[in-house]
Amino acid sequence: MRHILVLMLFTTLSFAAEKSEGRKIAEKVDANNRGFGDETVHTTMYLISARGDTVVRKTVNMTLEREFSEDYSIIQFLDPPDIKGTGLLTYQNPAGDDQQWLYLPELRRVKKISSANKSGSFAGSEFAYEDITGNTLNKFTYEKTGDEEYEGIPCYILTKTPNYKNSGYTKIRMWVDKEQFLTHRMEYIDRKNSLLKVQTFGEWKEYGKGVWRPDQINMENLQTQKKSSLIFKDRKMNRGLKESDFTQRRLERLIH
Amino acid sequence: MKKNIRSALLGLVLTHATLYANEYRLGDGYFLNVRGHVGFEYWAFPEADVDDISTLFGNLDLRLHPREKWEIRLHPRLVVDFENSDRSRVRPPLFDDLYFNYYSSKFEVRAGYQIFSWKTVESNSPADFLNQKDWEEDLLDPEKLSELAVRARLVAYMDNEHIFEFYLIPYHRPAMLPRVDNPYYFFPSSFMITNDRNEHQYAYDMGAWMPQGAARYSSTYLDFLDLSLFYFFGYDRFPGLFEKSSDVTGNTVVAHEYRPIMKTGLTFQGVLGSWLLKGEVVANNHLEEVTQMPPPISETDNPSNRTFEIDPFVAYTVGFEYTLYSLLVQNHDVGLILEFLGDSDFNTPVGDLGSFRPFRSHVFGGLRYAWNNVSDRSVLIGGMYNYWEAIENGETEFLYQAEFSERLFKHLVVKIRFSDLVITNTRSQLYSFRDNMRLDAEALISF
Numbered sequence: 001m002r003h004i005l006v007l008m009l010f011t012t013l014s015f016a017a018e019k020s021e022g023r024k025i026a027e028k029v030d031a032n033n034r035g036f037g038d039e040t041v042h043t044t045m046y047l048i049s050a051r052g053d054t055v056v057r058k059t060v061n062m063t064l065e066r067e068f069s070e071d072y073s074i075i076q077f078l079d080p081p082d083i084k085g086t087g088l089l090t091y092q093n094p095a096g097d098d099q100q101w102l103y104l105p106e107l108r109r110v111k112k113i114s115s116a117n118k119s120g121s122f123a124g125s126e127f128a129y130e131d132i133t134g135n136t137l138n139k140f141t142y143e144k145t146g147d148e149e150y151e152g153i154p155c156y157i158l159t160k161t162p163n164y165k166n167s168g169y170t171k172i173r174m175w176v177d178k179e180q181f182l183t184h185r186m187e188y189i190d191r192k193n194s195l196l197k198v199q200t201f202g203e204w205k206e207y208g209k210g211v212w213r214p215d216q217i218n219m220e221n222l223q224t225q226k227k228s229s230l231i232f233k234d235r236k237m238n239r240g241l242k243e244s245d246f247t248q249r250r251l252e253r254l255i256h
Numbered sequence: 257m258k259k260n261i262r263s264a265l266l267g268l269v270l271t272h273a274t275l276y277a278n279e280y281r282l283g284d285g286y287f288l289n290v291r292g293h294v295g296f297e298y299w300a301f302p303e304a305d306v307d308d309i310s311t312l313f314g315n316l317d318l319r320l321h322p323r324e325k326w327e328i329r330l331h332p333r334l335v336v337d338f339e340n341s342d343r344s345r346v347r348p349p350l351f352d353d354l355y356f357n358y359y360s361s362k363f364e365v366r367a368g369y370q371i372f373s374w375k376t377v378e379s380n381s382p383a384d385f386l387n388q389k390d391w392e393e394d395l396l397d398p399e400k401l402s403e404l405a406v407r408a409r410l411v412a413y414m415d416n417e418h419i420f421e422f423y424l425i426p427y428h429r430p431a432m433l434p435r436v437d438n439p440y441y442f443f444p445s446s447f448m449i450t451n452d453r454n455e456h457q458y459a460y461d462m463g464a465w466m467p468q469g470a471a472r473y474s475s476t477y478l479d480f481l482d483l484s485l486f487y488f489f490g491y492d493r494f495p496g497l498f499e500k501s502s503d504v505t506g507n508t509v510v511a512h513e514y515r516p517i518m519k520t521g522l523t524f525q526g527v528l529g530s531w532l533l534k535g536e537v538v539a540n541n542h543l544e545e546v547t548q549m550p551p552p553i554s555e556t557d558n559p560s561n562r563t564f565e566i567d568p569f570v571a572y573t574v575g576f577e578y579t580l581y582s583l584l585v586q587n588h589d590v591g592l593i594l595e596f597l598g599d600s601d602f603n604t605p606v607g608d609l610g611s612f613r614p615f616r617s618h619v620f621g622g623l624r625y626a627w628n629n630v631s632d633r634s635v636l637i638g639g640m641y642n643y644w645e646a647i648e649n650g651e652t653e654f655l656y657q658a659e660f661s662e663r664l665f666k667h668l669v670v671k672i673r674f675s676d677l678v679i680t681n682t683r684s685q686l687y688s689f690r691d692n693m694r695l696d697a698e699a700l701i702s703f
Contacts (some may be wrong), residue, residue, distance in 0.1 A: 009629070025313065044282075045485075051344065055666070056666070078278065079666075080663060080666050080667070080702070081291060081667060081702035081703050082293065082663065082667075082669050082700065082702035084278075084291050084702075085291070097527070097529065099476075099479070099480070099527070100527075107375070108371055108372065108373040108375060108376055109373040110373075112377075112482055112525040112526065112527055112532060112534075113527070113532065113578060114527045114529065114530050114531070114532055115527070116527075116529045116530040116591075117530065117579065117580065117581040119582070120581045120582070120589065120628070121628045124628050124632065218350075242361060243413075243419075244362075244411070244413075247417055249359075249364070249409070249411075249419070254285075254289055254614035256323055
C-alpha cells in the first residue's frame with residue numbers, strides 16, 4: 001500500500017514538473033516576441049484555393065506593445081483596391097474580449113465590431129482571428145508533451161490548450177527548438193479533435209535585442225486543402241509610436 | 257453628341273483602368289497617394305412607365321502628404337446619365353473632398369469641402385445629417401454631397417480619449433431633388449420642382465450664407481460603449497416645398513424653402529459578446545414657422561401654400577446586430593440586423609410634417625450571408641416594415657431589397673440588386689413610389 005502511495009506521489013510530482021516545464025518553455029517563446037516597443041510591417045497574404053487559384057491581399061500592420069499584453073494594433077488594407085484604406089483597430093484584452101473597430105473609407109464610418117468570434121477567418125484566409133490577434137501567454141495552459149526533431153532541429157513539443165471561450169481549437173501543438181526557443185511548426189486540433197491546420201514558419205530573423213520574427217508564415221488547412229501564406233517586408237520597430245497613433249481618428253488616414 | 261461623349265468617356269475608363277498605382281514620391285519627402293474607381297450602373301423599372309437608366313460614374317482620390325502633420329486631399333467625382341442630363345454631375349464638377357488637414361496627437365483641423373459621418377446604425381440614420389444629399393441621383397440611397405466646412409478636434413486624455421469637435425459650415429448647400437423626368441419624381445408633372453438656388457427661400461436675410469455650427473463630444477465608457485453627444489444649429493437639410501410661381505406653359509413652379517433648426521442628440525454603439533448594440537436619438541426643433549404647399553395628388557390639383565409651425569419632435573433608430581459564425585458551412589458567416597425606427601410624430605398627418613420623414617414607425621430587418629472567401633462574395637437582404645400602419649389600420653407598407661456582390665479578377669466588383677415597395681397605405685410619403693420596382697446591375701473597376 002505504501003509503495004502505491006509513493007508511486008502515486010512520484011507520478012504526481014513528475015506530472016507537475018512536466019506542466020511547469022511547459023509553461024517555462026512558453027515563456028521563453030513569448031520572450032522572443034516581446035520587447036519590440038512598436039512595430040510596423042507590410043504584409044502580403046496569398047490565398048490559395050484547393051484548385052490552386054491564388055488571390056493576393058496586402059496590408060500594413062502597426063502594433064504598439066503595452067503592459068500586461070494589452071497591445072494596440074491597426075491592420076489597414078492596401079490591396080485589393082476596392083477595399084484600400086479599410087482598417088481594423090484592435091485593443092487587446094487578455095482577460096476577455098478585445099475591443100475592435102472597423103473603418104469603412106467609402107462611408108467615412110467607424111463601426112464597432114464583435115471580437116467574440118475568435119475562430120472566424122481573417123480576410124478569407126486560413127488564418128483565424130485568434131491566430132493573428134495575439135497569442136497572449138495567459139490565454140493558454142501549457143504542457144511539454146515530447147521531444148522530436150523537426151527538419152534536423154531538436155525541438156520540444158509543446159501542447160497548449162486555450163482557456164478562453166469561443167476558440168475553434170481544443171489544443172495546439174508546437175515544435176519549439178531547444179536552443180533558441182523559436183517555433184517551427186504548429187498543428188491545430190479542431191473541436192472534433194481532428195487535425196485541422198498545420199502552420200510552418202520561414203526563416204527567423206532577429207530584430208534588435210532578442211526580438212525574433214519569421215519572414216514568412218504558411219498555413220495549410222488539411223481538411224479543405226486550402227492554403228494561405230504571409231510574407232513580411234519593410235519591418236520596422238521602435239519608431240516611437242504612441243497610443244494616439246492607435247485611435248479611431250487614425251483609421252481615417254493612410255498608414256505608411 | 258451623346259455618342260462622342262460615350263466614346264471619350266470609354267477611353268477615359270480604359271486609361272484609368274490601367275493606372276494601377278498606389279503611392280508616388282514627389283521630390284524630397286512628399287508623397288502622392290492615388291486611388292479611385294470607374295463603374296457602370298444600369299437600372300430597369302419593369303413596372304413603371306419610365307425609361308431605364310444607364311449611368312457611368314467614377315472618382316479619383318488624391319492625397320498629398322509628407323507622411324505626418326498634414327495632408328491635402330483632392331477627390332473629384334463624376335456622374336454621367338446617358339438619358340437624363342439632370343442626373344449628370346459634370347459641370348460644375350463634384351468634389352467629395354477638397355481640403356487641407358492638419359493633425360497632431362491632441363489637435364486636428366480640417367478646412368475645405370468634406371464629408372462627415374456620425375452614423376452608427378445600418379438603416380435610416382437621423383444623426384447623419386450634416387451633409388446635404390443628392391436625392392436627384394438616387395432617392396432611395398442618396399450620395400452625400402460635400403460641405404464647405406471647418407472642423408476642429410481637440411483630444412483630451414484621461415482614463416481614455418475624450419474628443420471634442422467643433423464644426424463651422426459657412427454656406428448652406430441646397431438639396432438636389434428629383435425633377436420631372438426622374439423615375440422618382442414624386443409630384444404630378446404639372447408641378448415643376450426646381451433645383452435652381454436662385455429660386456430658393458431662406459428664413460434669414462443672410463440666406464445660404466448664414467453660418468451653421470455643430471459641436472460633438474465622443475468617448476468610450478465602461479470599456480465597451482462608444483457614446484457621442486452633439487448639438488447643431490443651421491438650416492434643415494431637406495427643404496419644404498412651396499408654390500413659387502407659374503411658368504409660361506401654366507405649370508406650377510415649386511421651389512425649396514430652408515428653415516432654421518436646432519438638433520441635439522446622441523449616438524451609441526457597443527459590443528457585448530457577439531451582440532453589437534447601436535442607436536441614434538435626435539431631438540429636432542424648428543425655430544421659425546414654415547411655408548409649404550400640401551403635396552398635390554393629381555395634375556389638376558390646386559394646393560395653396562400655408563404657413564404653420566412644426567412641433568419639436570424626436571427621431572430615433574435603435575437596434576442590434578448579431579453574427580452567427582460558420583453557421584452551416586465553415587467560414588460562412590450570417591449577420592442578423594434588427595432596428596426600430598421611430599418618430600414622436602408617428603401619428604401626425606404627412607401634410608403637417610414639414611419635410612420628408614417616411615420612416616416614423618418602422619422595423620428594419622437585415623441579413624448578410626458572407627462566404628468569407630477570396631472573392632468576398634456576399635448576399636444582403638433587408639426590409640423596412642411599417643408595423644404601426646399594419647396594426648392600427650391594416651395597411652401594408654414594406655420596402656425591401658436584395659443584393660449580391662462579388663469581386664472578380666482583383667479589380668472588378670459586380671453587384672446585382674433588386675428593390676421593391678409593397679404598399680397599400682395611401683397616406684404614406686412613399687406611396688408615390690409604389691410602381692418603382694427596380695433591378696440594378698453594377699460593375700466597378702477599382703485602382
